[in-house]
Amino acid sequence: MATYEDRIAAKIHEINEQIDRFDAIAKSKRTQAEIAAIEGLKNAKTGLDSALVKVEKALEDFRQKYTTTAAAKE
16 A cells, blocks of 8 residues: 555655746746646646545545454454
């Protein structure tokens, strides 16, 4: 499980770095269209973060139910 979570965390880190690079380039050029596009990427990332929170919660709920069920059977 930790490996999967590590891969997700690494991918999110990579996405954040990419957005930051694009953001710096757009701001240096002061191109409004690029800035607007990057804001869209940031909003999409926020949605991804929110989804990850939901997935993590679902995984934790499942873990709790499974360990409770497994412990009760023993």
